[in-house]
Amino acid sequence: MKPMGALPAEFAAQSGMLTIAGTAAEAWAAETPVFVYDMGIVAARANRFRAAFPDVDLHYAIKANPLPTLLERIAPLVDGLDVASGGELEKALAVKPAGAISFAGPGKRDGELIGAIRSGATLNVESEGEAERALRLGEELGVAPRLAVRVNPDVELRGSGMKMGGRPSPFGVDAARAAALVRRVVADGADWRGFHIYAGSQALDAGAIVETQAATLALAARLADEAGEAPPLVNLGGGFGVPYFAGDASLDVERVGAALGEALAQRPAVLREARFAIELGRWLVAEAGVYLTRVVDRKESQGETFLVTDGGLNHQLAASGNFGTVVRRNYPLALARDVTGEGRETVSVVGPLCTPLDRLGDRVGLPPAEVGDVIAVFLAGAYGASASPAGFLGHPPALEVVAG
Ligand SMILES: *Cc1c(COP(=O)(O)O)cnc(C)c1O
Numbered sequence: 001m002k003p004m005g006a007l008p009a010e011f012a013a014q015s016g017m018l019t020i021a022g023t024a025a026e027a028w029a030a031e032t033p034v035f036v037y038d039m040g041i042v043a044a045r046a047n048r049f050r051a052a053f054p055d056v057d058l059h060y061a062i063k064a065n066p067l068p069t070l071l072e073r074i075a076p077l078v079d080g081l082d083v084a085s086g087g088e089l090e091k092a093l094a095v096k097p098a099g100a101i102s103f104a105g106p107g108k109r110d111g112e113l114i115g116a117i118r119s120g121a122t123l124n125v126e127s128e129g130e131a132e133r134a135l136r137l138g139e140e141l142g143v144a145p146r147l148a149v150r151v152n153p154d155v156e157l158r159g160s161g162m163k164m165g166g167r168p169s170p171f172g173v174d175a176a177r178a179a180a181l182v183r184r185v186v187a188d189g190a191d192w193r194g195f196h197i198y199a200g201s202q203a204l205d206a207g208a209i210v211e212t213q214a215a216t217l218a219l220a221a222r223l224a225d226e227a228g229e230a231p232p233l234v235n236l237g238g239g240f241g242v243p244y245f246a247g248d249a250s251l252d253v254e255r256v257g258a259a260l261g262e263a264l265a266q267r268p269a270v271l272r273e274a275r276f277a278i279e280l281g282r283w284l285v286a287e288a289g290v291y292l293t294r295v296v297d298r299k300e301s302q303g304e305t306f307l308v309t310d311g312g313l314n315h316q317l318a319a320s321g322n323f324g325t326v327v328r329r330n331y332p333l334a335l336a337r338d339v340t341g342e343g344r345e346t347v348s349v350v351g352p353l354c355t356p357l358d359r360l361g362d363r364v365g366l367p368p369a370e371v372g373d374v375i376a377v378f379l380a381g382a383y384g385a386s387a388s389p390a391g392f393l394g395h396p397p398a399l400e401v402v403a404g
Contacts, residue, residue, distance in 0.1 A: 001346045002363045003246035004330035007378055008287040010041055011339065018339035018376055020290055021404030025336040029374045032294040033311030033398040037065070037381055039073045040404040041288035046077040049280070052257030055264060057277035059102075061238065062088050064281030064382040065289070069402045071095045074284070082235075082279045083121075086112035093119055102235070104150055104196060106130075106170040113137050113145075122146040124196040124235075126172055128181055135188045147185050148193040148233065151178045151223065155215040157200030157239050158208040171198065175219060179226035186229055194231030194274065195220050202241040202282070206252040209239060210259040221268040233275045236260075240283035244379050245329045251283070282382035289381025291316045291398070292336065293360075295373045296352065305347045307369055311377075312351015312358040315398040317388035319360050319377050320351075333361045336374035341367035349375055353393045 006012060018025040021038040028036045049058050059080035062071060068091055075081065075095040083089045084105035089112070092101045098120035103112070106126045113134050116123045118141060125131040125147055138145035152172035173181050178195070186192050197216045203209050213236055220234045243250050264276065293311030300306075313320035321328030333349060335341060343365020351358040360377055369375065390397045 001343065001365045002330055004361065004364050005243060005245045005248060005332040005379065007332045007334065007340070008041070010038070010287070011290075011334075011378060014339050016338065018290075018334060018336045023403065025290070025292055025374055025376060028401065028403070029292045029294065029336070031399055032292055032374065033309075033315055034292050035315070035380055035385055035398055035400045036290050036292065037067070037070055037285070037400070037402050038288045038404045039070075039402060042074060042285055043077060045284050045287070048253060052253045053260065053278065055276070056260065057275060059235070059277050059279040060284055061279045061281035062092060063386075065285045065384070066091055066386055067400050067402070068094065070285070073402060080277060086115050089115055089119070089121060093121070102148060102193075102196070110137060114141065117141055117143050117145045120146065122148050122193045124148045124150040125181075125185075126150050126170070128173065128177070131181060131185055135185065135190060138190065144189050144191045146193050147190040148196050148235070149173060149178055149181050149185070150196040150198070151175050151219065153197050153199050153216060153219055155199055155212060155219065157203050157212045159205040160200030160203040160208070160239050160241070172196070175223065179223050182223070182227035182229055192229065192231075194233035194235070195223065196235040198235075198237035198279070200237075200239045203239045204241040204243065204248055204251050206255040209251070209256050212237075212239070213256070213260050214263050217263055217267060217271070221271050224270040225268075230270050230272075231274050233277060234271065235277045235279060238278050238280045238283070240280050242282050242286045242379060244331055286379050286382035289379070289384060291319070291377040291380035291384060292374050293377065295369055295371050295375060298369070298371055304363070305345065307347050307349045307375065309349060309351055309360065309375055311398060312353050312360065313388065314351070314353060314390055314392050314395055315388050316360065316377055316380055316384050318383050319380070320357055321359075322357055323383060323387060328362065330361055330364055332378040333364055333366065334376045334378070335367050335369050336376045338367045339376070344368060352395065
C-alpha cells in the first residue's frame with residue numbers, strides 16, 4: 001500500500017457518506033464524473049486571509065479555477081482578479097470592475113492589449129517590447145494605458161513547487177532593468193500602477209514565504225527609489241501552497257501574516273503610500289473541490305485489484321501526477337459512502353483512458369468498493385477541469401457544480 005495525502009480538514013471530520021456543502025455525495029453524483037465546489041470552504045479561506053493580513057488586498061488568480069459560476073461567487077470575497085489571457089479578462093470583466101483587474105502573462109497579442117486598455121484593466125507588462133506596444137496602442141486609442149511593471153525578481157521562493165524567480169525567465173523584466181522601464185512608461189504618459197513581483201508557487205514553508213516577502217518588499221523599495229517614483233500598488237505575489245500529499249502540512253498563514261504586518265509597519269518611505277496585494281489561486285479554491293467518479297469495473301490482474309472509473313486524467317490531470325510534479329504521489333481519495341473508513345483493501349484507481357498514465361490512485365488503501373460505488377478525489381478545486389486535456393480520448397467533459 002502506498003500513502004496518500006490527507007483529506008482536507010472539512011472532510012476528514014466526517015464519517016459515513018461524504019457530504020459536500022451539506023448534501024450527500026451520492027446526490028451530487030447523479031451524473032458522473034462531476035466536480036463539486038463548496039463555496040463555504042472558499043469563503044472560510046478568504047476570511048482566514050482577511051484575519052491574518054488585515055492591511056493587504058486579496059487577489060484571486062483565476063487560472064486556478066475560471067468557472068464563471070465560481071467567479072461570480074468569489075468576486076465579492078476578494079479585492080481583485082488577476083488574469084493571464086484575453087479569455088480570462090472577459091470572464092473577469094463579467095464579475096468585477098476593470099479597476100480591480102490586472103492582466104499578466106507573456107505574449108499578450110495586440111488584441112488582448114487593446115481589450116485591457118479599452119476596458120481600463122491594468123496590464124502587468126512582461127517586457128520592454130510589450131510596454132512599447134501597449135503605449136503605442138494606447139496612443140492610437142487615445143487612452144492612457146494602466147501599466148504595472150512585472151519584475152523578474154533576483155530572489156526565488158525557497159521550497160516552492162514552481163520557481164519563477166532568480167533565473168532567466170519569460171515572466172517579467174529583469175530587476176536590473178525594471179526602474180528604467182518605469183521611468184520610460186511614466187515619461188510616455190502611462191498611468192503607472194506599480195510593481196508585480198511573483199517568485200513562485202505551492203510553498204508550504206511559512207519561513208520561506210516570510211523571507212521571500214521581505215526580499216520582495218526590499219526589492220520594490222529599491223526599484224522605486226531607483227526610478228524616482230512611488231508605486232501606487234505592490235503586488236507581492238503569492239505562492240501559498242496546499243497539502244496534496246502524505247506528510248504535507250498546511251501553511252501557517254497566520255505566521256506569514258504577522259511577519260508581513262511587521263515588515264509593512266517598518267517599510268521604507270518610498271512605499272509609505274503604496275497599497276499591497278497578495279494574489280492567490282490554489283490556496284483559495286483547491287481544498288473546496290471534490291471530483292466524484294463512479295466505478296465502472298473492478299478487475300484483478302496479477303494480484304493487483306483495479307477499480308476502473310468513469311473519470312480520469314482527461315478531467316483531473318493533476319491527480320494522475322502529470323501536471324507539474326516530478327515523482328508521482330497520491331492525492332487523497334475516498335470511497336464516498338464510507339469517507340473516512342479504514343483502508344482495508346489495496347487498490348489502484350484508474351480511469352477509462354487507454355494509457356497507463358491514467359491512474360488516479362496508485363495502490364491506495366480504501367474500504368472494499370464495488371461497481372457502482374462513487375470514488376471522491378480531493379484537492380480538485382484548482383487546476384482540475386480547466387487544466388486537464390478534456391479532448392484526449394473523446395470522452396464527455398466533466399460536469400462542474402458550485403455548491404453552498
Ligand atoms: C499561476 C499564478 C498564480 C496562482 O498560483 P497558485 O499557485 O495557484 O496560487 C498567481 N500569480 C501568478 C502570476 C501566476 O502565474
